[in-house]
Amino acid sequence: MHDLRRQVLESGKTVSRKARSRIASGTPSKVSSAVNSPAHSRATSRNPSRQNSDDEDDLSDGTAWRFSIRCCAGECALTGLLGSTNSIDDLLNGEDGDLPIDAWKSELKTRVEQIIDRKRSSTEGRADSLAAYARILMARYAKNDIDNRIRELLPSMIWSIKSEATERETVAALKALAVTVVTIDSDDIYDSVADLLKRTISDSGSTPIKANAIHALGIAAFLGGASEDEMEDIMALLLEIIESDGLSVDAHDEGSVVIAALEEWGLLATQIDDLENATEAAMEAFVDQLQSSDSGVQIAAGENIALLYEKSYTPLEEDEEISDEGLDSDDDEPRTGRMVKRYHVYRRQDQLIHTLDELANISTRKISKKDRKTLHSSFADIRNSVEKPARGPKYSTALDQETGRSYGGGRMKVKINRSVEVRIDRWWKLQRLNALRRVLQGGFTYHYDENEVVSGCLPFSMTSKR
Template sequence: MHDLRRQALESGKTVSRKARSRNASVPSSKANSTLNSPAQSRANSRNPSRHGSDDEEYLSDGTAWSTNSIDDILNSEDVDLAPDVWKSELNVRVEQMVDRKRSSTEGRADSLAGFTHILMAKYAKDEVDGRMSELLPSMLRSIKSETSERETVAALKALAVTIVTLDSDDIYDSVADLLKRTISDSESIQTKISAIHALGIATFFGGSSEEETEDNMAFLLEIIESDGLSIDAHDEGSVVVAALEEWGLLATEVEDLEDATEAAIEAFVDQLQSSDAGVQIAAGENIALLYEKSYTPLEDDEEISEGDIDSEDDDERRNRDKMVKRYTVYRRQDQLLRALDELATVSTRKISKKDKKTLHSSFADIRNSVEKPTRGPKYSTALDQETGRTYGGGRMKVKINRNVEVRIDKWWKLQRLNALRRVLQGGFVHQYDENEAVSRCLPFSVATKR
């Protein structure tokens, strides 16, 4: 069997908040012009773990980011200056992008990268919105022409962060067909990956219809089922990871996944046998999401058998709605649990220590949710010695500021968090604080001391 099918054990919608003003900081023109280019991943390369420390994560294309990376780029020597400084720098980048007659391929790639990094770190909707009649055709031309991989990938990333910045319902129709053609026809694996991520963002934030969302999920599922063969990227693990990630993001937007579950769960369970740890984890997270989505709150006037009710056992949520099983996700759950157990305890020497640790941690959580779907990621049944209660869920948190934090206690929240981090990287926290398109995706809570 081909590489992505050999056994791994053998082969190793929330209410928006108004944007709050913040002091802006200096951009460094020099730093912006010498941006780090992402690592290129190729055939059958092992993806780095996407679940590292709290300070560093890895994206599906192998790019590492830290929570401080964007601030390091835009804040030269920690000197604070007025907003018109970074706005002036952004305007320079925009002028360079739209003036194609006096630009080179490398120059456009540099300008696109600089533009993207500023938009990651600064909320610039007003500045970008007024130039979209020039910016969008320029970005789409860089994507369509594929003059160089670097320019095309930079344009795709610029497009994704622009869509999140604008939060417009009018952009999807302008970009979707080109993105799907690029995914199918490009000869560059890295371009396919970036286009898959851009398609997911355009679908989620750009104003697609419910039918278009479901069509794109089917398109992504075909990539997953075929190990990339459907888009001429056979056995490219990084491509399959990207398709799994964006399928998971779009699934969080679909209220009822019952009709889509049967085909999807078969594909995801099949991918648990991949030799690529990144593929396995992304597939596992989607499996957990499907189980989570199969339960909904008990309605006030609803009568249902006690066996289909799962009462919350998290003390922090004990008084919340009881959850009801609406349909069966996978009929061979015992086999699935055994497979998840194996991945949660894998010990073969053919897998690196780092991948082994990541698999153990991820699949312990995934198995827990498959067995009890009301438990989200990082759910703990351990007892707090001070209170005598179980720790429960909500142990994974993202600190926004002194008073606000995002608790990642559901798989749908984790899917959205990961998608936003892929686009915004180290600028996520600032964007959450300023950009309603970001903050409404994830509910926030008031930070409390335990």
């Protein structure tokens, strides 16, 4: 792979557990429809749509959104890890009328036993069990089913990652670890796995393992009990990977590793209140990666740039006085409020906007039609936010004929059930949504409805009834 460089707010805090309980109490009962199978995609592919219609983007399932799991080299797809995909799907979807409702619980119990009992398992058998376990946890909220076995499960996953017997087993263990973090809601898990994951990122000779370890480290820090200082240390590690095109972890020019570092940096950044001190170095790295030959790298870098501009503005306080020059607001969407610019994000903004314009209108035949469409859509949004940080992804300046106002933000949404939807009208929300769907794949909406860890990360809105 040629050198990647040379070729062509809201604070975003995680809601406290008490707040999650209040949210959960107002959340309707469990989704009754079957969970879709996870979407599969080739290595380092990016979200190819987010443009379902001129009016709105419905991200309710993997088919409508065509969500891509951006992991690594074929190992990403769980069906590639799982030998009995059809049987697992049957258990999860309950398509066989003779299957008991809780058949997946029995299968999960069996897989847990197989993962724990290492002495009587083979490398291939452990890989199959880990992948099946992860697939079930993605599609069903199984906290009560694994809570009493976590002290045995976690060491076994750690052993599979540390020993690195085969790439297949290690990748399966990393994915199983990530979905376990999302399921169990423990503040202790980060301390148990952080050093191991950092060593794996640095020392593994496998690109898929490095990339999956980066994703596992990001989600473990975000949901597993890392302090703000620890998250900032991880962000510094990830920035070194980005700045060096992967060379700092012996993965030079490996797009999947750089994308993973960009994505997890963006996720952790949503949890940091004040990014002023980190912004200058980060912006230099992200702007540099806009010149990458990999569209996935370009988009991940662009989304982080938009996030940094969004984070540089905070709401105007009631007793605060400031000149109009420091304000950013959208008169057509008063709910966004008056936003105050707290610091400069990038000293060469005119040059940045020129680059974003080029990417939003790129027409070279060296890039596939699909990638061009993705670049156009993504960078039109990113440019819009750089110029007007109060505007989030998919902000529309088109006028509503009935009201005379612009459509504004909130066209990107995830429908959870009949009365609840998540409006993705801020870049920090999009970063978190992407991270959760990387882990949960098609089971995201089910987990949002059942799992307070997931619903606590993203506020919901009630759908009006007609």
